[in-house]
Amino acid sequence: MLYAFGRLLVKIILTPLFRVKVIGLHNVPKSGPVIVCANHISNFDPPVVGMTMKRPVHYMAKSELLEAPFLGAILKRVNVFAVKRGLSDRNALRTALTILKENKVLGLFPEGTRSKNGELGKALAGAGFFALKSDAVVIPCAIVGEYKPFKRVFVIYGEPLDMGTIREEKLSAQEAADAIMEEIRKLRDLQHSV
Template identity: 60%
Template sequence: MNLYKLGKFLCTVIFYPLYRIKVIGKENIPKDGPVIICSNHISNFDPPVVGITSDRNIYFMAKEELFKNKFFGGILKRVHAFPIKRGMRDRNALRQGLNVLKENHALGLFPEGTRQKNGEVGKGLAGAGFFALRSEATIVPCAIIGPYQKFKPLKVVYGEPIDMTSFRQEKASAQVVTDRIMEEIRQLHKNHR
């Protein structure tokens, strides 16, 4: 069993009963082909929770600081995470993300770039729009509705894919596309609270 599958199994047996996870709309995630799952970000547990509630193996960007420790960084790489430098344009991370999509994998993004500790949906950074415009990936919005409290229900809601055709044709800006994605996440969050 590889480390990703082992991690997914362990997180499943721990998180599902602990947070009484309820998943809605999982069928909106395509079974194959490139996909970008864009979620709001409320906790450090969000990546494993998105990972266990999707049937796809998901590649995540993680802040570069997490890779400084060689042991922990090695584990992160083996569970499909790759580093990104925060607060600047990281060409290497952008290239890696596009390669993930070119290889028909799923890329998990938290467009806000940092956790929103109040549980609300914040403003997204342009990175999500960049990947949406530069790839042929299906864009699936996701809302994590917490808080993470033991034995209290946590919802993970996957919305219908966002049609990117007009944005790609009109060569919309990355920020405009991210704003549209965040609007969908905000709507899911509001409708399923």
Template identity: 50%
Template sequence: MNLYPLGKTLCKTWFSLFTRVTVIGKENIPDDGPVLLCSNHISNMDPPFVGSFMKRRIHFMAKEELFNKRVLGRLLPSLGAFPVKRGVGDRQALRKGLSLLEKGEVLCLFPEGTRSKTGEIGEGLSGSGFFALRSKAEVVPVVIFGPYKPLGKVAVVYGKPMNFQTLRDEKVSAAKATEKIMESIQELKDKHIETVINNE
């Protein structure tokens, strides 16, 4: 059962009614072809928020523990999520992610691997660099501003696609590629933070 369209509609409606949403840079998302979205991570609400205001369907990695829960385990696959084992090199999850990108899908990752308690952007894990280097996907940095409070300001900014072909040609490490991605997310945050804060 494909619950993605319904879930997207419900989430978009909820965010629009109960928070003050700002969306910047939707035009930076390619209309077709493989796309790797790499976002900071501040809340469990990040995945539905990132996807709610995009035309294209997004696939997410989610920690394996969530799929062991009776209800969530059945819902998550129909909402575009697939499991990943944290703290180990999960080859099955890596193959799944690459397969989606090879099919021209959109894959969203949160490179930090866990939520930031301070809101500051931390170091990224090498998985995002792996996907960026091993696929032909357009790599789009994303930054989310919160917190998700009733009637509070919340924003998502989609940056311009990064040019990863040079890094692919240079055969840099996945860790180095991830570092470049995190730098782009930080630059995106620094560029837009005043606009988001002052937007009423």
């Protein structure tokens, strides 16, 4: 209930403020497990991806955010779960895999942190781990633009990645994450060239 209300509220405010334009939403399956992997340029990214998707998105966030008295209570009610950064957090891994087993959508930012200059960073192995350990469809997503009032921000959903080939080649989690990041780069570069 709170998620649906929050999504609507965010959409009403952010869509006109940042002139958000969504491209390729038809690439996101309407059912089944999905991992949406996006580049990370701002704190606005999670709500913007969430508001553009037709399905609820579950995110992991650093545990410090969920421990904050007021913010933490809200985040827990809008599909956010904690991950301890810098550690192998087995509880967070289990939670994410359970979300996918329940045919839900997991939103990930493979870089693990925001880019300070808007450039794409190196992917962490986590996105590749979840892609290889689940049957989820992996959708690359590029967020392009600056979050400045009335400047346009594009949210571009690419075609599903062929994880079957990646699994057959027995790539490592890091190599799978790098492949996902490369697809995000292609989407971003394609938008820049338009």
